[in-house]
Amino acid sequence: xxxxxxxxxxxxxxxxxxxxxxxxxxxxxxxxxxxxxxxxxxxxxxxxxxxxxxxxxxxxxxxxxxxxxxxxxxxxxxxxxxxxxxxxxxxxxxxxxxxxxxxxxxxxxxxxxxxxxxxxxxxxxxxxxxxxx
Amino acid sequence: xxxxxxxxxxxxxxxxxxxxxxxxxxxxxxxxxxxxxxxxxxxxxxxxxxxxxxxxxxxxxxxxxxxxxxxxxxxxxxxxxxxxxxxxxxxxxxxxxxxxxxxxxxxxxxxxxxxxxxxxxxxxxxxxxxxxxxxxxxxxxxxxxxxxxxxxxxxxxxxx
Numbered sequence: 001x002x003x004x005x006x007x008x009x010x011x012x013x014x015x016x017x018x019x020x021x022x023x024x025x026x027x028x029x030x031x032x033x034x035x036x037x038x039x040x041x042x043x044x045x046x047x048x049x050x051x052x053x054x055x056x057x058x059x060x061x062x063x064x065x066x067x068x069x070x071x072x073x074x075x076x077x078x079x080x081x082x083x084x085x086x087x088x089x090x091x092x093x094x095x096x097x098x099x100x101x102x103x104x105x106x107x108x109x110x111x112x113x114x115x116x117x118x119x120x121x122x123x124x125x126x127x128x129x130x131x132x133x
Numbered sequence: 134x135x136x137x138x139x140x141x142x143x144x145x146x147x148x149x150x151x152x153x154x155x156x157x158x159x160x161x162x163x164x165x166x167x168x169x170x171x172x173x174x175x176x177x178x179x180x181x182x183x184x185x186x187x188x189x190x191x192x193x194x195x196x197x198x199x200x201x202x203x204x205x206x207x208x209x210x211x212x213x214x215x216x217x218x219x220x221x222x223x224x225x226x227x228x229x230x231x232x233x234x235x236x237x238x239x240x241x242x243x244x245x246x247x248x249x250x251x252x253x254x255x256x257x258x259x260x261x262x263x264x265x266x267x268x269x270x271x272x273x274x275x276x277x278x279x280x281x282x283x284x285x286x287x288x289x290x291x292x293x
Contacts, residue, residue, distance in 0.1 A: 085291050090156055
Protein backbone atom coordinates (compact mmCIF):
# COMPACT_ATOMS: atom_id res chain seq x y z
CA UNK A 1 0.00 0.00 0.00
CA UNK A 2 1.36 3.38 -1.00
CA UNK A 3 0.64 6.15 1.44
CA UNK A 4 -0.32 9.32 -0.34
CA UNK A 5 0.85 12.52 1.23
CA UNK A 6 -0.85 15.78 0.46
CA UNK A 7 0.72 19.12 1.00
CA UNK A 8 -0.50 22.64 1.54
CA UNK A 9 1.18 25.90 0.91
CA UNK A 10 0.71 29.20 2.69
CA UNK A 11 1.30 32.19 0.51
CA UNK A 12 1.31 35.69 1.93
CA UNK A 13 1.41 38.83 -0.16
CA UNK A 14 2.76 41.78 1.76
CA UNK A 15 1.77 45.39 1.28
CA UNK A 16 4.84 46.05 -0.85
CA UNK A 17 3.95 43.18 -3.18
CA UNK A 18 6.50 40.75 -1.81
CA UNK A 19 5.21 37.19 -1.84
CA UNK A 20 6.30 34.78 0.86
CA UNK A 21 5.55 31.07 0.81
CA UNK A 22 5.79 28.09 3.03
CA UNK A 23 5.76 24.69 1.45
CA UNK A 24 5.01 21.22 2.69
CA UNK A 25 3.91 22.09 6.18
CA UNK A 26 1.04 24.06 7.58
CA UNK A 27 2.55 26.58 9.88
CA UNK A 28 2.61 30.31 10.34
CA UNK A 29 5.56 32.63 10.36
CA UNK A 30 4.43 35.32 12.75
CA UNK A 31 7.03 37.78 11.55
CA UNK A 32 4.96 38.25 8.42
CA UNK A 33 2.05 39.63 10.32
CA UNK A 34 3.17 43.05 11.36
CA UNK A 35 0.58 45.83 11.44
CA UNK A 36 -0.52 46.85 7.97
CA UNK A 37 1.86 44.39 6.34
CA UNK A 38 -0.64 41.98 4.84
CA UNK A 39 -2.25 42.39 1.47
CA UNK A 40 -3.37 38.84 0.77
CA UNK A 41 -3.20 35.44 2.37
CA UNK A 42 -3.64 32.22 0.45
CA UNK A 43 -3.69 28.58 1.48
CA UNK A 44 -3.30 26.37 -1.53
CA UNK A 45 -3.46 22.64 -1.79
CA UNK A 46 -0.41 21.70 -3.78
CA UNK A 47 -1.06 19.89 -7.04
CA UNK A 48 -4.72 20.63 -6.67
CA UNK A 49 -6.97 23.54 -7.52
CA UNK A 50 -8.37 23.85 -4.01
CA UNK A 51 -7.50 26.87 -1.95
CA UNK A 52 -8.84 29.57 0.24
CA UNK A 53 -7.70 33.14 0.19
CA UNK A 54 -8.42 36.47 1.77
CA UNK A 55 -7.68 39.84 0.25
CA UNK A 56 -7.10 42.36 3.03
CA UNK A 57 -7.36 45.32 0.71
CA UNK A 58 -11.02 44.78 -0.09
CA UNK A 59 -12.22 42.20 2.45
CA UNK A 60 -12.96 39.67 -0.25
CA UNK A 61 -12.35 36.05 0.42
CA UNK A 62 -12.66 32.94 -1.62
CA UNK A 63 -13.00 29.31 -0.69
CA UNK A 64 -12.52 26.97 -3.57
CA UNK A 65 -13.41 23.66 -2.10
CA UNK A 66 -10.92 23.64 0.71
CA UNK A 67 -13.40 24.15 3.50
CA UNK A 68 -14.61 20.59 3.66
CA UNK A 69 -13.95 18.96 6.98
CA UNK A 70 -11.43 16.25 7.43
CA UNK A 71 -9.12 16.77 4.50
CA UNK A 72 -6.52 14.02 4.77
CA UNK A 73 -3.01 15.33 4.54
CA UNK A 74 0.47 15.15 5.89
CA UNK A 75 -0.76 16.45 9.24
CA UNK A 76 -3.63 14.03 9.53
CA UNK A 77 -7.25 15.02 9.14
CA UNK A 78 -6.99 18.72 8.58
CA UNK A 79 -10.00 20.98 8.85
CA UNK A 80 -9.44 24.55 7.78
CA UNK A 81 -10.90 27.16 10.08
CA UNK A 82 -11.84 30.26 8.22
CA UNK A 83 -14.09 32.91 9.66
CA UNK A 84 -14.68 36.57 8.96
CA UNK A 85 -16.02 38.45 11.99
CA UNK A 86 -17.63 41.79 11.19
CA UNK A 87 -18.10 44.46 13.82
CA UNK A 88 -20.56 47.25 13.07
CA UNK A 89 -20.86 50.25 15.37
CA UNK A 90 -23.32 53.10 15.48
CA UNK A 91 -23.84 56.08 17.76
CA UNK A 92 -26.08 59.13 17.80
CA UNK A 93 -24.34 60.66 14.82
CA UNK A 94 -24.55 57.60 12.61
CA UNK A 95 -22.32 54.68 11.60
CA UNK A 96 -18.84 54.55 13.05
CA UNK A 97 -15.84 52.83 11.56
CA UNK A 98 -16.45 49.15 11.16
CA UNK A 99 -13.87 46.48 11.85
CA UNK A 100 -13.19 43.08 10.40
CA UNK A 101 -11.27 40.33 12.12
CA UNK A 102 -10.30 37.15 10.35
CA UNK A 103 -9.84 33.89 12.14
CA UNK A 104 -7.93 31.36 10.14
CA UNK A 105 -6.03 28.23 10.81
CA UNK A 106 -6.82 24.60 11.17
CA UNK A 107 -8.03 21.84 13.39
CA UNK A 108 -6.55 18.42 13.36
CA UNK A 109 -6.80 15.44 15.65
CA UNK A 110 -8.84 17.37 18.15
CA UNK A 111 -6.41 20.27 18.27
CA UNK A 112 -6.91 23.76 16.98
CA UNK A 113 -4.53 26.41 15.84
CA UNK A 114 -5.87 29.69 14.58
CA UNK A 115 -4.70 33.18 13.93
CA UNK A 116 -6.77 36.24 14.67
CA UNK A 117 -5.89 38.98 12.22
CA UNK A 118 -7.30 42.41 11.52
CA UNK A 119 -6.38 44.20 8.28
CA UNK A 120 -5.90 47.42 10.19
CA UNK A 121 -3.97 45.97 13.09
CA UNK A 122 -2.20 42.90 11.79
CA UNK A 123 -1.78 39.87 13.95
CA UNK A 124 -3.89 40.15 17.07
CA UNK A 125 -3.59 36.74 18.60
CA UNK A 126 -2.34 33.30 17.91
CA UNK A 127 -4.43 30.67 19.56
CA UNK A 128 -3.36 27.12 20.10
CA UNK A 129 -6.07 25.22 21.88
CA UNK A 130 -5.31 21.67 22.85
CA UNK A 131 -8.03 21.44 25.46
CA UNK A 132 -11.22 22.56 23.78
CA UNK A 133 -10.93 22.33 20.01
CA UNK B 134 -18.24 36.85 -1.84
CA UNK B 135 -18.75 39.51 0.80
CA UNK B 136 -21.99 40.14 2.66
CA UNK B 137 -23.42 43.63 2.72
CA UNK B 138 -24.84 44.75 6.04
CA UNK B 139 -27.58 47.28 6.71
CA UNK B 140 -30.06 48.21 9.42
CA UNK B 141 -33.78 48.01 8.71
CA UNK B 142 -36.12 49.85 11.05
CA UNK B 143 -39.80 49.03 11.39
CA UNK B 144 -42.19 51.84 12.16
CA UNK B 145 -45.99 51.80 12.44
CA UNK B 146 -46.43 48.42 10.80
CA UNK B 147 -44.42 45.55 9.42
CA UNK B 148 -44.28 47.06 5.95
CA UNK B 149 -43.42 50.60 7.02
CA UNK B 150 -39.67 50.36 7.02
CA UNK B 151 -36.77 52.74 6.94
CA UNK B 152 -33.03 52.45 6.52
CA UNK B 153 -31.63 54.21 9.56
CA UNK B 154 -28.14 55.51 10.01
CA UNK B 155 -28.49 55.65 13.78
CA UNK B 156 -30.61 54.04 16.49
CA UNK B 157 -31.58 57.18 18.38
CA UNK B 158 -34.36 56.74 20.92
CA UNK B 159 -36.94 59.41 21.62
CA UNK B 160 -40.56 60.35 22.03
CA UNK B 161 -41.57 59.95 18.41
CA UNK B 162 -41.85 56.97 16.10
CA UNK B 163 -39.30 57.79 13.43
CA UNK B 164 -35.95 56.69 12.10
CA UNK B 165 -32.95 58.93 12.68
CA UNK B 166 -34.87 61.10 15.11
CA UNK B 167 -33.20 64.06 16.77
CA UNK B 168 -33.19 63.44 20.53
CA UNK B 169 -33.18 67.15 21.26
CA UNK B 170 -36.39 67.54 19.29
CA UNK B 171 -38.07 64.47 20.74
CA UNK B 172 -36.73 64.15 24.29
CA UNK B 173 -37.90 61.51 26.73
CA UNK B 174 -39.70 63.19 29.60
CA UNK B 175 -38.57 62.12 33.05
CA UNK B 176 -40.80 59.36 34.30
CA UNK B 177 -41.63 58.05 30.82
CA UNK B 178 -40.36 55.66 28.19
CA UNK B 179 -39.11 56.22 24.66
CA UNK B 180 -40.88 54.70 21.73
CA UNK B 181 -39.71 51.17 21.24
CA UNK B 182 -37.30 50.95 18.32
CA UNK B 183 -37.86 47.82 16.26
CA UNK B 184 -35.09 46.95 13.85
CA UNK B 185 -33.29 44.09 12.18
CA UNK B 186 -29.85 43.42 10.80
CA UNK B 187 -30.21 42.81 7.08
CA UNK B 188 -27.66 41.01 4.93
CA UNK B 189 -27.47 41.01 1.17
CA UNK B 190 -24.99 40.27 -1.61
CA UNK B 191 -23.09 37.02 -1.72
CA UNK B 192 -22.04 34.99 1.30
CA UNK B 193 -21.93 31.40 2.44
CA UNK B 194 -23.33 31.78 5.93
CA UNK B 195 -24.08 34.49 8.49
CA UNK B 196 -24.50 33.56 12.13
CA UNK B 197 -23.50 34.32 15.72
CA UNK B 198 -25.01 37.82 15.84
CA UNK B 199 -24.17 39.71 19.00
CA UNK B 200 -25.39 43.14 20.06
CA UNK B 201 -24.34 45.30 22.97
CA UNK B 202 -23.91 48.86 24.19
CA UNK B 203 -20.20 49.40 23.84
CA UNK B 204 -19.89 52.98 25.05
CA UNK B 205 -21.88 55.66 26.84
CA UNK B 206 -22.58 55.63 30.55
CA UNK B 207 -26.08 55.89 31.92
CA UNK B 208 -27.01 58.90 33.98
CA UNK B 209 -28.93 58.44 37.20
CA UNK B 210 -32.40 57.15 36.49
CA UNK B 211 -31.67 56.16 32.89
CA UNK B 212 -31.88 52.64 31.51
CA UNK B 213 -32.11 50.95 28.12
CA UNK B 214 -33.82 47.63 27.79
CA UNK B 215 -33.93 45.37 24.81
CA UNK B 216 -34.52 41.99 23.26
CA UNK B 217 -32.87 40.42 20.26
CA UNK B 218 -35.17 37.46 19.84
CA UNK B 219 -38.55 38.78 18.73
CA UNK B 220 -39.94 37.02 15.69
CA UNK B 221 -43.36 38.68 15.26
CA UNK B 222 -43.91 42.39 14.80
CA UNK B 223 -46.13 44.53 17.01
CA UNK B 224 -46.61 48.25 16.72
CA UNK B 225 -44.03 50.19 18.74
CA UNK B 226 -45.30 51.74 21.92
CA UNK B 227 -44.27 54.36 24.47
CA UNK B 228 -45.65 52.25 27.30
CA UNK B 229 -43.26 49.99 29.15
CA UNK B 230 -42.28 47.42 26.57
CA UNK B 231 -43.53 43.91 26.95
CA UNK B 232 -40.72 42.74 24.67
CA UNK B 233 -37.65 44.81 25.50
CA UNK B 234 -37.45 43.66 29.06
CA UNK B 235 -33.76 42.87 29.56
CA UNK B 236 -31.11 45.47 30.20
CA UNK B 237 -28.95 45.72 27.13
CA UNK B 238 -25.53 44.12 27.48
CA UNK B 239 -22.67 46.51 28.12
CA UNK B 240 -19.93 44.23 26.85
CA UNK B 241 -19.49 41.65 24.15
CA UNK B 242 -21.80 38.85 25.28
CA UNK B 243 -19.46 36.25 23.82
CA UNK B 244 -22.24 34.20 22.29
CA UNK B 245 -25.13 35.02 20.01
CA UNK B 246 -27.86 37.13 21.59
CA UNK B 247 -29.75 37.99 18.42
CA UNK B 248 -31.77 35.21 16.89
CA UNK B 249 -32.12 34.21 13.26
CA UNK B 250 -35.20 32.29 12.29
CA UNK B 251 -36.27 32.09 15.91
CA UNK B 252 -33.08 30.54 17.19
CA UNK B 253 -29.86 31.97 18.59
CA UNK B 254 -28.07 29.19 16.74
CA UNK B 255 -29.83 30.11 13.52
CA UNK B 256 -28.03 31.21 10.40
CA UNK B 257 -28.58 32.77 7.01
CA UNK B 258 -27.33 31.15 3.86
CA UNK B 259 -28.90 33.67 1.49
CA UNK B 260 -29.93 37.30 1.69
CA UNK B 261 -32.16 37.89 4.68
CA UNK B 262 -32.43 39.35 8.13
CA UNK B 263 -32.08 38.62 11.79
CA UNK B 264 -35.15 38.51 13.95
CA UNK B 265 -36.32 41.77 15.47
CA UNK B 266 -34.18 43.64 17.92
CA UNK B 267 -36.11 46.06 20.12
CA UNK B 268 -34.66 48.89 22.18
CA UNK B 269 -36.44 51.13 24.64
CA UNK B 270 -35.04 53.84 26.89
CA UNK B 271 -36.56 54.83 30.20
CA UNK B 272 -35.85 57.85 32.34
CA UNK B 273 -37.13 58.06 35.88
CA UNK B 274 -37.88 61.23 37.77
CA UNK B 275 -34.56 60.74 39.54
CA UNK B 276 -32.78 61.86 36.38
CA UNK B 277 -31.38 65.34 36.10
CA UNK B 278 -32.68 67.62 33.40
CA UNK B 279 -30.71 67.76 30.17
CA UNK B 280 -29.28 65.40 27.62
CA UNK B 281 -28.07 61.95 28.55
CA UNK B 282 -24.72 60.62 27.39
CA UNK B 283 -24.31 59.48 23.82
CA UNK B 284 -24.30 55.72 23.47
CA UNK B 285 -22.52 53.49 20.99
CA UNK B 286 -24.11 50.23 19.98
CA UNK B 287 -22.09 47.43 18.45
CA UNK B 288 -23.35 44.55 16.38
CA UNK B 289 -21.05 41.69 15.55
CA UNK B 290 -21.64 38.81 13.18
CA UNK B 291 -19.66 35.98 11.69
CA UNK B 292 -19.44 35.38 7.98
CA UNK B 293 -18.12 32.17 6.51
